[in-house]
Amino acid sequence: MNNQHDSALADKLAKAGLSQKEAVIYAFLLERKGAFPSVIAKETGLNRTTVYKILSVLSVKGLITEFEKRKKFFYQAESPKRLEKYAEMQISMAKTAKENLGRIMPILDGLHRSSPDKPVVRFFEGKEGVLAIYNEHAQGEKPYDMLAFSNTIGLLPLLSQEFKENYQKQKAKIGITTRAIVPYTLENSAALKTFYKVLPKRLTPQIKYLPSEEFSFRGDLTLFDENKISIINFNEPHFAGTIIEDRTIYNMIKLFFELAWRNLPEYKRAE
Template sequence: MKYDSLQQIGLDKREIKIYRALLRLGPASIRDVATEAGVNRGSTYETLKQLATKGVVNYLPRGKRRVFQAEEPEQLLQLGERRQQALSQAMEQLRTEVIPELKQSQGKFSPGNVRFYEGDDGVELVLRDILDSTASDPERGYSVISTKTLREHLYRPFPNFTRQREARGIRVRVLAVGEGGDEAEYAERKWLPAPDTSDASYIAIYPPKVAMITLAEKNYPVVVIIDSAAIASTQQILFNTLWELL
């Protein structure tokens, strides 16, 4: 039986082992639980206290000693619901308070604003970042300059990128360098003439970020992301100007 879901609601492997041992035993002493679970007595006692705090174990007196017993497994659902509620509250606080406060204290620009990636994993990271960033932006759009020589390699690690973009209603304007390029929903395209042998390049402008992809030897992708509102704004002005001229 898989217990990933129990770990997701906040139980570690030792807690799961001891909870299951207690379910098998019924009310039991620390020594009996430790023996059944195969965990030393000291760790068993600390774990039982943690489980009691989480509401899935309780204890009761038996003579001069204390014995522990497991709550019904349905109690795990309540533990998961409490954890989900706490996570929702934390996410809302992150969104409305913590992140705005941290961004105010953030320096305008630093070496950390430039990130380098390699390979298909780096390309996929950029494409997912474009979707996530533009989906939360009121404009829900971004701009791209892409050469023909790079297009065949771009979606290799993320073949359903376009379908996901369309499903989210994200718009894109593409300046295609060289012929080709498929039509798609929420996409506008204009072409710039270029020879088929032009260098591979892909530039995505999604303020406050600009992502650039090129190919090294043997078509190995190299990726740079610049997180700078100033650079993104300048690139957007250049893009818009060229777009209007075509």
């Protein structure tokens, strides 16, 4: 948008529940007290087809009005109170959806687990997908020993401070202990100390280091919740991950981890 104030307002509206394009057009109409679609397209940089689609969506949401002016359709933003009411309606609908989902969750969970001998494999893409995997690490209901081959340098730039703190607090709440095998670098060593500082001492991870000169990788393989394995690729820009839910595969990879853990010497970086 040409107007910096409009752009800043649009960014805030996008955070309040509108899509970015909806926010741009609503902010424009609010600032300009109305406009024809051709003017909206010119000033916002959106093509006309997109503008008409977004105007239709905003109209259905009750956030703008349409009327004829000089034999052409003219659009104006409704009072911001309408936006507040729309947000309240969305919250109400989300609560209703959650309640309805809660009623059928036992059925869905039964269907999900109905084939115990068949591995469940789920795929995740992008930053949000990777964060979803880490959230699942700390969603269990009972304590367990998390085991990981991990290079945290690829992970930490993805995580906000709030996410890090919530993740560790949830692990502490459940009582999850951690053992990890990590390529040694000064950055990894420092990052791990910072990342886990909020955990109580009894839950502080046990770390064994690999010489990074021989065993370097950018990724993470974690065994969690006693029957799940997550595998994550940290190579930008193609962040991706997989969760495999299968007791047999879990136990087999756990044997490999325990073998490595038992035989891995205390590694000290050569000076």
